[in-house]
Amino acid sequence: MAKIHYNPDACIACNTCVAQCPVAAVNADFPGPRITGPASQRFRIMGNIDEETLHFCANCKNCDISCPHNVPISAFNMIARAEFTKKNPFSLRDWMLSHGALLGRKLGLVPAWLRNVGMLNPLTRRLLDMLGISASAPLPQFAAQTFKQRMRTYPQPASQRKVALFPGCYIDLYDPQTGLDLVWLLNKAGYEVIVPNNFDCCGLPMVANGFMEDARANARSNWAELSSWCAKGIPVLTACPSCNLMFNRDLAEYFPEIATGTAALRDAQEFVLECVERGELALPAPDPQAQPMLYHAPCHLRAQGLGLPGLSLLQAVFGKAVRNADAGCCGISGSYGFKKENYGIAQSIGQPLFETITKSGVALTTSECGTCRVQIMHGTGKPCLHPLSLVRRRLELQH
Amino acid sequence: MNQATVVIIGGGATGIGILRDLSMRGVHAVLLEKGGLANGTSSRFHGLLHSGGRYAVGDNEAAKECIEENTILRRVGKECVEETEGFFVATKHDDPEYARAWVSACERAGIAAQPVPVAEALRLEPNLSPNISTVYRVPDACVDGFRLVWHNAVSARRYGGTLLTYHEATGIEQANGRVCAVLARNCQTGESLRFECSYVINAAGSWSGQIAHLAGLDVQVSPDRGTLIAFNHRFTSRVVNRLHKSADGDIFVPHGSITILGTTSSPAPSPESNRPSSAEVLRLLELGEPLFPDIRQYRILRAFAGTRPLYSAGSGAGRSASRGFHIVDHAEEGLHGMISIFGGKLTTYRLMAEKLSDLVCAQLGVSTPCRTATEPMVRPPSAETLAKATKYFPMHSTTLAAHRLGEALETVVNTMDAEPEHPILCECEMVSLAEIDYVARDPDTHSLHDVRLRTRMGMGTCQGTFCSLRAIGALTERNVPLNLSPTEDVAQFLQERWKGVRPALWGTQMKEIMLGRAIYAASLNLDGAIHEQQ
Amino acid sequence: MNSNSDVLVVGSGPAGLFAALVAAQRGKTVRIVTQGAGSLAICGSNIDVLGYAQGQRIDEAPWAAIAQLAPEHPYSLVGEHSIRSALHCISALCAKAGSPLSHADEEKNTLVPSIVGTLKPSWLCPASAQGNSLLAARRVLVAGIEGFKDCHPALVARQLKRYPELKQASFQTVNLIMPPQPRKRTLSPLDVARFVDSPEGLAWLCRSLRPYASTADVLVLPPVCGIEHSGSVMATLGKEVHCPVVEMLSIPPAVGGLRLRAILCRELAALGVNIVENATIVRAETAGKQCLALISKGTGGERRYTAKHIIIATGGILGGGLNMSPTAAQESIFGIELPLPEVIEDRSQEAVFGDHYFTRMGVQVNADLCPVGADGAVLFNNVHFVGRALGGYDYATEKSGLGVAFATGWAAAHKV
Ligand SMILES: Cc1cc2nc3c(=O)[nH]c(=O)nc-3n(C[C@H](O)[C@H](O)[C@H](O)COP(=O)(O)OP(=O)(O)OC[C@H]3O[C@@H](n4cnc5c(N)ncnc54)[C@H](O)[C@@H]3O)c2cc1C
Ligand SMILES: Cc1cc2nc3c(=O)[nH]c(=O)nc-3n(C[C@H](O)[C@H](O)[C@H](O)COP(=O)(O)OP(=O)(O)OC[C@H]3O[C@@H](n4cnc5c(N)ncnc54)[C@H](O)[C@@H]3O)c2cc1C
């Protein structure tokens, strides 16, 4: 672990983060980022402290985004949580929620309809509820075939220009269509898309649930794989903001010994935007008839310092019809809002966003992050699609 | 009229230690301290409970005293001691010959010094430089000087000792070659007092020359200033000494949540000369860097300085009780009943108090033996109280509070039990309002500064930016009989902190100062209010 | 296409957000790149223009004193017209958002009370706060909230009485009781303000204050009157309580600045301004007197942003726009060296609120707010500095923070 991660010195107790933490805003038990992060860190160094309020942290990164002094606040929380997990009884629920890829692989032997019936029927939901997964939580449904399976038979025009794709668990297991939309756009821009077999879950859910060592193992193999593609000069893209954050920011914070060299995962939306800039992909002029829609910026995207390229793409093809909802965190934070004790918190956090969407009267919403989309649909009843899917639709309509 | 058998001048570790020892032996003693408790060097020191390793080569006798007292204090004053152990670390540039001499000197003094493989040392202390070559483990520990003084005071009071803070000794009366009274001034009311007594103990540390002077005696004590740096976090969990011929700036002492590096040594114009200079701070950083290469990235909370009394032996009719400290019975100069004690270390304060009390008791014909080496200083809170406390105190601060308060924790917990809200006023050091309230009501608490020293409120990251104001507000609301005003008291508090940061005005500590100015001047206009409020 | 814009603003404190907004209002495409949330997230919402000059409190309007300021003071550089226009612009914006600001009196600074019972001369305050109504009052109620650690009415009252201006007033104090709610954290103004944003919270506040309307001429409260809906909260209080309400200035996490920030951000989103968050500009690419691009560090490496005009609103030492080491002081993006006395002690004074060198340290600019070197020659023609990154003033002691931030932001937006 980097020495710097023991060092809370950059915090000057300005309290900026305290005002920006969505959990602290709705929950009166959570002391807030400054205290659970840098302030407690000074005491953690001294040894045993009980971290009873730490589990409230959703790892949403709003504290990091707002801190003017680059304090790795959420990293302090996650590292402390990992220590806590080590010392405390094993939680099957947390393990399940953080090892979705593994579960998915095991369950992959079972047909999707059966899996979904199995996972989503009232009886199972009651069982899950007993395990601590809220019966009301909007658990996503497994797709009939994973993205990787679909790609095996997906016809692509061959090209000298190649990109690799890291689909991430969400697209692979639950939302292959978004992945295919990205492939479609990349093909259109003249790229052939490779889906490497050797990537595993990025590990962010493991970090968020305190399984730091499992995350380290994934990081090791993922980083080696990523580096090998980068070394060949083949960019590796992802459409999932959380995976991108994990690879490019968190990995270096938690496992600097692994994240060495210059390899980097690329934000697929930013890459597509660059294709446009390079003239590889022509976008139609903004559609004057486009129906109004609201865009939600995932916190994990905002945390990356690369702006909102997905929104820029949308604005390029839909013009003023698309607006940034700018109403804060949706509340779900990966598996956080699925947990029974957090479900209420997650819904309260998302309330301003849900209200903004409902009041605006739009029929369609859009966001890059899979679980944000699930949460928005759950909170508003409106469909929520990945920006790339919408861009593809617009391009297809044009023809 | 006030009367006592013994009047002790100076409320640092030495004076308080004597007050407790004499009181335990049934001698009626009064202590006068011109400031708050531990106003002098005892709160401006390094916090190292020496194993003696530091002195093994230069002064083996002093080293022996240290290890003996170190062992005793861990037993009788465990609430004030953090048993961290210490490392002696040599870098590749240090003379290996010295290390060999040091090891055998430790053996002679009875200090267990065991070699530690470098890899193991680096695993235990990951911030140490990878360029170190030799590491030994010694039984160093850390001591909270203020807490030590305080617990001694509480215990002394229990045995009938009288402690008068903010009382300055202004004169010593004598008749027929014997002291007969001490004149004093109540610094808060200005009132003059006279204490009749048979003995005067001069335990005024760096000020002891001045006190001797009050009695017309000449004791050659010149103050020598040592500067220290307090860092914001505990980047070493052990005491780390550089294993080379003792020099400036080569000891790191973890102290609760912070780390202290020191010290320099330079002649000071007066005992009050405790303003550190930027040159000293930069020099300390430079000296500390070989052991902790990231030192310049660590945030400095503040720099501070204390003065040591340098005694030029032979100037008076001195008798050395040890090479570590000096007890001078001025009877030899013709003034009976006047005894000065100075030098030594905080580590050996108990021994110093014992030797001095032995001398006084022998003259008084009191035969009760000294019990300070065996009787614990603090009465711990009951298990029941501790269990109750965990309801209210966050994280590990129950233990911290128990150590700070001893059995008084019960009072604090009962206050919390009776109240609906239990705010933690100081979020950096996790100090509760209930504890601050309790301490503020103590008869020996006269200022916010006293509260800070005893509770550690305002000693952490924000350095009191938030909590000093909260404490003043809350204590006013609760009618605590301290006359507090945010304007004057916070301004004074900020001034004090400014003194500590000014010589280190760069980096993160400078940001913190800017934040403090933004809050207190830009937002609250404290600077304007000082002149406008009547 | 994406990384280019007419104007690139670095920093999202008051100066940066406002400069971006004014530039966007003028039809420019604007992008903001910022590392943190800026100091609006922790400061108050009262806009100070100038409260002290030469150590004297300015009770009348600040314009005469502004005219007397040293030539290197940012106000002198941008001129009274820019200051007035900026204040007018921000007032219009707040009014549009339903939280109007106003002066107590066009001729006077307003004296605003704080949670420690001090008074601060300020200029624009939330309109319904009714400015100097505290000074006019004979009977003052100071209310706190039970369980609050940052505000204690007894203390506020005791301290306010020490002002000659308030000698005649009589004070009552009360701690309002919030509806019980289990909580492990102690209440802060932020918590209460969020509660008051909700209909139940607002009803509670009205209900709690109403009984005092007949016994007091003014109600002094901590800043708890809502964040998102502060405008309508204030309006409802006016209708329901029938007694002027004055909010006290407080310490972070502050509520007032969050209100202003929310208003600015909402307007920026409506104007289509792109904000790149959590990105630090690490260096500039320059050629001669032009800045070609700024380079940021975010995930996955560096990004390059180009623009015709660049506005640097990175703040001072606190914001990160200026850095100081033991040996040198520098502006942090272009590395502009700032002159510095050699001995560290010479950079400051012994008194904590003294007239320090380091508190006035900053980038020297010309009337276009373009940085100039020690010889007065322009360094970059298309770069404009605004806010606390500028030298020549100490906002903390003269009480001019948001005034300078907005005035220079406005001026820079008119140079692009
Ligand atoms: C920089 C530095 C670092 C040190 N580090 C360590 C360490 O790590 N470990 C260790 O064991 N020792 C250390 N020491 C030594 C140790 O701090 C001192 O030996 C010890 O604190 C001395 O205590 P004291 O009671 O003798 O003196 P002081 O604590 O100075 O007490 C003297 C008191 O007398 C009071 N006084 C003065 N004049 C009057 C008057 N006229 N009337 C009433 N009261 C008066 C003063 O206010 C003061 O409180 C260090 C010393 C220095 C200078
Ligand atoms: C606690 C507090 C209370 C205050 N109270 C008041 C008040 O009551 N009234 C009043 O009028 N004024 C007040 N002020 C003063 C006012 O807020 C300041 O004048 C103001 O902070 C200056 O604003 P700024 O926009 O220049 O800088 P800042 O607000 O400091 O903003 C600087 C921005 O730049 C970003 N940044 C810096 N470097 C980089 C980089 N390299 N790359 C990307 N981004 C960067 C920072 O993260 C930050 O977002 C207060 C200030 C504080 C801190």
Ligand code: SF4
């Ligand atoms: S990561 Fe999110 S929930 Fe956790 S402390 Fe930061 S802002 Fe709060």
Ligand code: SF4
């Ligand atoms: S973590 Fe950052 S934002 Fe939070 S209090 Fe510390 S410095 Fe301020």
